[in-house]
Structure formats: C-alpha cells, structure tokens
Amino acid sequence: MNKSQEVQNKRKFPRVSRNIDIEVSQLTFPLSDAVIKKESSLDIGVNGIRFTSSEPYEPQTVLNLKINIIGWEGFKKPFSKFIDLSSEAFLGAVGEVVWCNENAEGGGYELGVKFMNIYEDDYKALMRYVKIDSKT
Numbered sequence: 001m002n003k004s005q006e007v008q009n010k011r012k013f014p015r016v017s018r019n020i021d022i023e024v025s026q027l028t029f030p031l032s033d034a035v036i037k038k039e040s041s042l043d044i045g046v047n048g049i050r051f052t053s054s055e056p057y058e059p060q061t062v063l064n065l066k067i068n069i070i071g072w073e074g075f076k077k078p079f080s081k082f083i084d085l086s087s088e089a090f091l092g093a094v095g096e097v098v099w100c101n102e103n104a105e106g107g108g109y110e111l112g113v114k115f116m117n118i119y120e121d122d123y124k125a126l127m128r129y130v131k132i133d134s135k136t
Contacts, residue, residue, distance in 0.1 A: 047115055
C-alpha cells in the first residue's frame, strides 16, 4: 500500500481530487490589511482542503478561504432549480492550517487545512458535492 492509500484509509470522510481556484488570506486584525493569494486545490472534503501555496503557513494559522467550485451551488436544496449553475459564486470558509510541507517537486508548499466555520447551507451543499463526486 502506498502512502496516499494509507492517508486515504485513515480519513473518515471522502475527498475528491479537484483543481479548484481558491483565494486565501490570513485571518488577522485589522481585516483590511489581509493579503489575498490566488492558489489551487489538490483535493477537498467536507472537513477540509489540501492546496498548494506560494508561501508557507505555520500550523494553527487561521485562514479565510474563498473556494470557487464551479456549479457547487446546484447542490443546495431546495433552491438548486433556481440557481445559475455556471455562476461564479464561491464557497466561503474559515480554516486552520493543520500541516504545511515544502513541495517535493520543488517550488512552493502543500498545506492541509481543516474547516472551522462554514455556513450551514454551504456545508450541506459541500457534503452533497463530495458524496456524489466521490462515487464517480
């Protein structure tokens, strides 16, 4: 069993491998001083996200995340029939850095972030998205 299979077996919740655009800023005060970085995810699950970053973050750093999952709002019920699935709406979340490693292929870092706060409706839509997408 390789390392990625071992990690997958330890997870309680499935993740889907997706290259999703995200905007990341460190949650600091005052909020207006936060620098927004455009990054790309490697995978996402209901409890967190793994993404690449141009800079390292210390574990326990709190991040503000804007995750752009195209069409994810279609997983919101009962309103999904009325939502434009091609809209650019993002999933907003606050997350905590669990780990940060230098990218083995050089250049940049890979982070694991645990979601700490997501609106309830958004969380339920994310659960549906991950559940359906992990079966395909």
